[in-house]
Amino acid sequence: MRALLARVGRTIRQDCRIETGDRVAVAVSGGADSVALAWLLGELAARDRGPVVAGLIHLNHQLRGAESDADEAFVRDVAARLDVPAAAAGVDVGARARDAHVSIEVAAREARYEFFETAASSLGATLVATGHTIDDQAETVLLRLLRGAGTRGLSGIRARRDRIIRPLIHCRRADLRTFLRSRGERWREDATNEDVSILRNRIRHELMPVLSGIAPGGVRALARLAALAQDDEAALMSAATEFGSSLVLSNGAGDGRVEVDAAMLSLMPAALARRLIRACAADIAPGRQLAARHLEAVRSLAASDKLVGHLDLPGVVVAKRDGRLVLTPVASAPAC
Amino acid sequence: MRALLARVGRTIRQDCRIETGDRVAVAVSGGADSVALAWLLGELAARDRGPVVAGLIHLNHQLRGAESDADEAFVRDVAARLDVPAAAAGVDVGARARDAHVSIEVAAREARYEFFETAASSLGATLVATGHTIDDQAETVLLRLLRGAGTRGLSGIRARRDRIIRPLIHCRRADLRTFLRSRGERWREDATNEDVSILRNRIRHELMPVLSGIAPGGVRALARLAALAQDDEAALMSAATEFGSSLVLSNGAGDGRVEVDAAMLSLMPAALARRLIRACAADIAPGRQLAARHLEAVRSLAASDKLVGHLDLPGVVVAKRDGRLVLTPVASAPAC
Numbered sequence: 001m002r003a004l005l006a007r008v009g010r011t012i013r014q015d016c017r018i019e020t021g022d023r024v025a026v027a028v029s030g031g032a033d034s035v036a037l038a039w040l041l042g043e044l045a046a047r048d049r050g051p052v053v054a055g056l057i058h059l060n061h062q063l064r065g066a067e068s069d070a071d072e073a074f075v076r077d078v079a080a081r082l083d084v085p086a087a088a089a090g091v092d093v094g095a096r097a098r099d100a101h102v103s104i105e106v107a108a109r110e111a112r113y114e115f116f117e118t119a120a121s122s123l124g125a126t127l128v129a130t131g132h133t134i135d136d137q138a139e140t141v142l143l144r145l146l147r148g149a150g151t152r153g154l155s156g157i158r159a160r161r162d163r164i165i166r167p168l169i170h171c172r173r174a175d176l177r178t179f180l181r182s183r184g185e186r187w188r189e190d191a192t193n194e195d196v197s198i199l200r201n202r203i204r205h206e207l208m209p210v211l212s213g214i215a216p217g218g219v220r221a222l223a224r225l226a227a228l229a230q231d232d233e234a235a236l237m238s239a240a241t242e243f244g245s246s247l248v249l250s251n252g253a254g255d256g257r258v259e260v261d262a263a264m265l266s267l268m269p270a271a272l273a274r275r276l277i278r279a280c281a282a283d284i285a286p287g288r289q290l291a292a293r294h295l296e297a298v299r300s301l302a303a304s305d306k307l308v309g310h311l312d313l314p315g316v317v318v319a320k321r322d323g324r325l326v327l328t329p330v331a332s333a334p335a336c
Numbered sequence: 337m338r339a340l341l342a343r344v345g346r347t348i349r350q351d352c353r354i355e356t357g358d359r360v361a362v363a364v365s366g367g368a369d370s371v372a373l374a375w376l377l378g379e380l381a382a383r384d385r386g387p388v389v390a391g392l393i394h395l396n397h398q399l400r401g402a403e404s405d406a407d408e409a410f411v412r413d414v415a416a417r418l419d420v421p422a423a424a425a426g427v428d429v430g431a432r433a434r435d436a437h438v439s440i441e442v443a444a445r446e447a448r449y450e451f452f453e454t455a456a457s458s459l460g461a462t463l464v465a466t467g468h469t470i471d472d473q474a475e476t477v478l479l480r481l482l483r484g485a486g487t488r489g490l491s492g493i494r495a496r497r498d499r500i501i502r503p504l505i506h507c508r509r510a511d512l513r514t515f516l517r518s519r520g521e522r523w524r525e526d527a528t529n530e531d532v533s534i535l536r537n538r539i540r541h542e543l544m545p546v547l548s549g550i551a552p553g554g555v556r557a558l559a560r561l562a563a564l565a566q567d568d569e570a571a572l573m574s575a576a577t578e579f580g581s582s583l584v585l586s587n588g589a590g591d592g593r594v595e596v597d598a599a600m601l602s603l604m605p606a607a608l609a610r611r612l613i614r615a616c617a618a619d620i621a622p623g624r625q626l627a628a629r630h631l632e633a634v635r636s637l638a639a640s641d642k643l644v645g646h647l648d649l650p651g652v653v654v655a656k657r658d659g660r661l662v663l664t665p666v667a668s669a670p671a672c
Contacts, residue, residue: 146550148557150564151487202550210546214482214538221484224628228486228607232572235607239575271564271571292560 004179008040008167009049015159016167018127023054024165025087025125027116028078030058030071030188034131035078036176037168039185041129042082054125055085059115061093061108064191071188087119105198116164132157132166135173138222139203142211146199148292151233156226172219240275243268248280249324256284258327262320266303273299284329285315301325340515344376344503345385351495352503354463359390360501361423361461363452364414366394366407366524370467371414372512373504375521377465378418390461391421395451397429397444400527407524423455441534452500468493468502471509474558475539478547482535484628488569492562508555576611579604584616585660592620594663598656602639609635620665621651637661 012018026041028034044050058075060068072088079086097107116128137156144153159169168176180187196202211218247268249259258280265273274295281290294313301309301320309320312330319326348354362377364370380386394411396404408424415422433443452464473492480489495505504512516523532538547554583604585595594616601609610631617626630649637645637656645656648666655662 145481145561146547146554146557148553148560150561151568154561199550207543207546207550210543211482214535214543217484218482221482224484225481225486225490228628231605231607231610232487232568235572235575235605236568238605239571269567269571269574271567274567292564 001179001182004171004175005040005043005049007170009044011159011170012044012050012165012167015169016127016165017160018051018165022051022127023123023125024051024127024129025054025057025116025120025123027112027128027130028056028058028075029131029190030074031131031190031193032177032180032187033133033136033168033173035185035187036180037129037131038078038082039180039183041167042084051127053082053084054120055079055087055123056082057116057119057123057128058086058088059112059119060088060090061111062090063093063104063108067191071190074188085123087122089115089119091115105200113164120163127163127165129165129167131168133168133171133173133176134219134223135204135208137169137226138219139200139208141222141226142203142207143200146203150292151229151236154225154229155233156223156229158230170223236271237275237279240272240279243272244276244279247276256329258284260302260325260327262302262323262325265325266299270299273302280327281313281316284327288315290314290316298325337515337518340507340511341376341379341385343506345380347495347506348380348386348501348503351505352463352501353496354387354501358387358463359459359461360387360463360465361390361393361452361456361459363448363464363466364392364394364411365467365526366410367467367526367529368513368516368523369469369472369504369509371521371523372516373465373467374414374418375516375519377503378420387463389418389420390456391415391423391459392418393452393455393459393464394422394424395448395455396424396426397447398426399429399440399444403527407526410522410524421459423458425451425455427451441536449500456499463499463501465501465503467504469504469507469509469512470555470559471540471544473505473562474555475536475544477558477562478539478543479536482539486628487565487572490561490565491569492559492565494566506559572607573611573615576608576615579608580612580615583612592665594620596638596661596663598638598659598661601661602635606635609638616663617649617652620663624651626650626652634661 024041026034026038028038038056041050041053045053056075056079058072060072062068075088076086091111093104093108093111096111097104100107120128140156141154144156147153157166157169159166192198193201194205196205208219215221247261247264249261260276260280265276268276277295277298278290281288290313297311297313298318301311301318302325306320311318315330317328317330319328360377362370362374364374374392377386377389381389392411392415394408396408398404411424412422427447429440429444429447432447433440436443456464476492477490480492483489493502493505495502528534529537530541532541544555551557583597583600585597596612596616601612604612613631613634614626617624626649633647633649634654637647637654638661642656647654651666653664653666655664
């Protein structure tokens with residue numbers, strides 16, 4: 001228990017970059033990880049070794065009827081016992097997923113992070129803490145791996161991203177359960193965590209046990225990879241941006257158009273060219289993602305002998321002319 | 337069969353960078369992959385779509401008695417039927433492993449690559465082809481992952497490294513067996529491939545089936561990651577070397593001593609600093625490997641307020657003085 005508290009305290013200081021005066025809203029689903037997070041942050045705050053806990057925040061996903069309502073009541077009860085306010089809201093995740101044509105998982109995540117912003121503000125919090133553990137990190141790395149990710153995807157979950165912090169990112173899930181049991185604290189089990197039609201759950205329940213059986217240090221190895229990948233990705237992005245400054249010929253005055261020297265792009269190291277293309281496309285079509293095959297198509301177009309060419313990519317049209325690649329948003333693409 | 341031949345032909349041209357006049361020695365253990373490689377390269381050569389096959393080479397590991405001798409006889413028979421010479425040699429891998437205090441696997445690999453060099457020369461070959469498949473690539477990525485590798489380790493098996501080429505690196509093991517069966521060709525099973533005390537075999541027989549069950553495209557995803565990691569690692573090494581040129585103050589005139597500006601090293605992006613330290617150490621102590629924790633220790637020493645400090649690492653001593661890190665080989669390290 002003392003080792004666990006010390007570990008969380010270190011993570012908060014070193015990796016989450018907490019500053020004096022920070023107030024943290026703790027996102028609690030009712031599951032063991034986030035409930036342990038609430039108690040641990042409460043304990044650290046009481047000992048003046050962590051930020052003030054501004055309150056608990058809970059999004060009711062309304063996916064499991066009475067179960068979802070019981071989760072919310074449970075979180076309100078933990079907040080009352082911690083003597084901090086609770087902010088909860090409901091969202092119809094199922095409807096959101098149908099409307100936006102995305103999976104339940106994606107809709108739930110988007111709804112969650114939107115809610116975090118508003119709920120944190122309502123509590124006067126500067127940060128939101130989530131209960132992601134090193135086990136989540138390992139599972140995320142494997143998930144990305146199986147989806148064909150490169151260094152960027154393998155970076156996994158960061159200890160801090162904008163105003164979101166993950167104080168438990170170095171803690172094992174099993175240790176958090178032991179901590180709760182030792183204090184006689186309860187938590188809620190979410191039956192959807194057992195649904196093996198969800199790839200993440202199959203990784204958790206089928207792949208991880210085999211992996212840990214073969215290599216007991218597997219979870220820590222995967223987490224270490226994520227940390228190294230974060231640093232590698234940062235260095236690659238910075239090198240790509242530096243290269244790009246001499247390569248991107250015009251970054252249109254408000255017309256959202258980017259021109260790149262094709263010959264120079266094809267001479268760039270492949271790793272940097274891919275990142276530069278991705279960054280240019282993200283400037284033009286925020287929120288759209290180019291896949292690996294799209295990046296290779298742009299590189300091939302840049303390298304080819306053809307003087308003119310044309311690619312329709314998600315949110316972006318790439319046209320080759322006069323030795324330049326011209327990237328424009330799909331809506332305003334000129335007729336070719 | 338035609339698809340398989342075409343794939344191998346493409347790999348040879350595009351990824352193995354074969355040149356006119358190249359003559360290839362095919363390393364054949366007797367297992368399905370390398371036997372298929374011999375027949376496929378023979379077929380391509382006969383159609384003038386691949387390099388001349390200079391002969392088959394086989395290292396008798398002498399680990400399995402009569403079985404090992406039967407492997408050698410089998411390979412000689414395949415060579416005779418392909419109408420090319422065979423070069424075989426024996427090595428006592430068990431003794432080598434004991435003498436060098438390394439595992440059987442490591443000793444066998446070292447012996448193999450030494451033998452490849454001499455055997456290729458004896459056949460007048462310019463290249464050696466090995467039977468590594470995309471399945472080996474995926475297993476290697478997982479093996480490195482479980483050992484805590486970063487981008488460099490995930491690069492896996494390259495289609496070409498120096499004079500070694502891997503024409504089957506995009507082929508599935510199952511397709512090679514189908515190819516052999518369709519031609520009525522036999523191969524030898526190596527019982528040590530089933531030994532689950534070897535981590536690689538547990539990955540092959542226990543982890544991969546679960547992984548492929550969850551994500552049917554898992555093998556290709558892992559291989560794609562290896563390809564991306566190769567490019568990422570190349571770009572990172574080149575950026576590290578560029579940074580290093582202004583940072584490495586002296587690269588001693590033959591005394592094998594390297595001095596690095598400590599303050600500048602600590603300001604470098606972490607990903608580049610790690611690679612620069614590794615490269616400097618490799619210059620001084622070839623063949624010795626620094627682990628991740630050694631690299632972090634050197635970075636900490638560089639960043640610390642302490643004016644003097646000292647680290648004993650494998651093959652290298654790092655001393656801090658006058659704002660510099662001085663790296664020297666262990667044998668010639670000055671007393672501190």
